[in-house]
Amino acid sequence: MGTLSMQHIYKKYSNAENYTVTDFNLEIDEKEFIVFVGPSGCGKSTTLRMVAGLEDITEGELKIGDRVINNVAPKDRDIAMVFQNYALYPHMTVFDNMAFGLKLRKYPTAEIKKKVEEAAEILGLTEYLKRKPAALSGGQRQRVALGRAIVRDAQVFLMDEPLSNLDAKLRVSMRAEIAKLHQRLGTTTIYVTHDQTEAMTMADRIVIMMDGLIQQIGSPKEVYDLP
Ligand code: ADP
Ligand code: ADP
Numbered sequence: 001m002g003t004l005s006m007q008h009i010y011k012k013y014s015n016a017e018n019y020t021v022t023d024f025n026l027e028i029d030e031k032e033f034i035v036f037v038g039p040s041g042c043g044k045s046t047t048l049r050m051v052a053g054l055e056d057i058t059e060g061e062l063k064i065g066d067r068v069i070n071n072v073a074p075k076d077r078d079i080a081m082v083f084q085n086y087a088l089y090p091h092m093t094v095f096d097n098m099a100f101g102l103k104l105r106k107y108p109t110a111e112i113k114k115k116v117e118e119a120a121e122i123l124g125l126t127e128y129l130k131r132k133p134a135a136l137s138g139g140q141r142q143r144v145a146l147g148r149a150i151v152r153d154a155q156v157f158l159m160d161e162p163l164s165n166l167d168a169k170l171r172v173s174m175r176a177e178i179a180k181l182h183q184r185l186g187t188t189t190i191y192v193t194h195d196q197t198e199a200m201t202m203a204d205r206i207v208i209m210m211d212g213l214i215q216q217i218g219s220p221k222e223v224y225d226l227p
Contacts, residue, residue, distance in 0.1 A: 001078065001155040002065025004028040004051075004188060009060035011046050011212075020046050021212045024060070030155075031186045033179075037199040038209035044192045047209075048158050051190065052081045064155070075104060080149035081158040084165065086141050088133040094120075095129040098147040112151075119150040122181070139170050146181065157189045163198070175202060200224055 005028070011021035021043045028034050036044045049055040051062060053074035062070050069077055080101075088097050098116045107115075120126045123143040133141055142162060149157050162178070163171045179202055182189055193199055199206050200220045208215040208223060216223055 001030060001188075003030070003063075004156055005061075005063045006047075006051070007061040007063070009047070009050065009062065010058045011043070011050060011055065012058045019058075019212060021050070024214060026207060026214070026217065028188055028190070030188055033182050033189045033191065033202060033204045034207060035199040035203035035205075036190065036192045036207050036209055037194065037196060038215075040194060042209045043212040044194075044209055045160055048081075048160050048190060048192050051156075052079055052158055053077050054081075075101075077156075078154050079156040079158060080152040080154035081160070082145050082149050082162045084161040086133075086145040086165075088141060088144055090133055093130050093132060094125060094136070094144050094147075097133065097144055098151055101148055101152055115151040115153075116147070119147040122150065122184070123147050138166050139174060142166060142174055143177075146178070150181075150185070155188060157187045159189065159191045161192055161194070164193075164195075171198075178202070196224070200226075 006024055006026045009021060009024040010019055012019045024047060036047065038044055046055060050057050053072060057070050061068050064078065089100065095116055098119060099112045102112045102115060120129055123146060125140065125143055125147060128136060128140060133144065136144065145162065163174050166174060175198060191202060203220055205217060205219055206223045207217050220226065
């Protein structure tokens with residue numbers, strides 16, 4: 001697919017006085033696992049949502065390879081997002097939750113079934129496909145949210161604090177699961193967190209943000225001055 005590049009990206013919300021994101025520059029290589037870290041309100045989510053197409057970019061260029069995608073609709077971007085609150089539909093089964101984005105994109109039924117079953121297999125959800133989200137544990141719900149992204153075969157995954165609703169123990173095990181998933185699928189990933197341990201253990205490169213600005217970019221070793 002080529003590099004995902006963000007060139008001189010600025011964001012000013014129409015009701016805000018100041019810029020929320022200022023001159024954000026980043027080139028993400030294929031298969032890289034990038035973690036945005038920084039205090040609450042520093043602009044991590046806003047940046048991620050601009051990549052997803054859920055927020056307009058005020059200035060600057062977002063590209064995949066040579067293609068500028070600033071104005072491409074979210075559903076037409078080769079990008080899948082996993083949300084903090086999972087955004088699962090309570091009235092739908094696990095299968096239908098995972099299939100939703102594919103139905104929206106008018107995939108043939110047989111292909112939807114195949115993709116959902118494959119994703120369920122990878123995530124250990126095969127026996128839960130007929131359940132509703134309310135009948136799942138927190139970790140299982142989080143896996144369904146991951147499944148919705150996986151079935152898309154997207155080139156880029158965006159994860160916005162995906163583990164923040166889980167208890168500490170589950171967070172640690174899901175962290176490892178996401179890392180394994182990334183190894184298996186090799187999907188370019190941007191992962192947002194305010195948790196430095198998560199950043200350190202998961203990232204190829206960490207982007208430290210502060211007040212809408214990139215403070216530092218580097219490997220965990222470089223950024224946290226590890227031996
Ligand atoms: P983070 O993800 O790092 O916590 P956000 O990107 O959510 O930060 O928020 C950055 C800043 O932008 C905050 O000051 C927040 O209040 C503001 N903000 C977020 N969303 C909106 C919005 N829809 N309209 C106006 N301001 C917003
Ligand atoms: P998908 O799982 O395919 O991203 P959803 O099941 O979240 O799609 O789709 C629900 C709605 O969200 C659709 O109207 C779709 O246009 C929109 N949408 C598409 N892509 C995204 C995205 N990356 N993040 C959030 N919403 C999206």
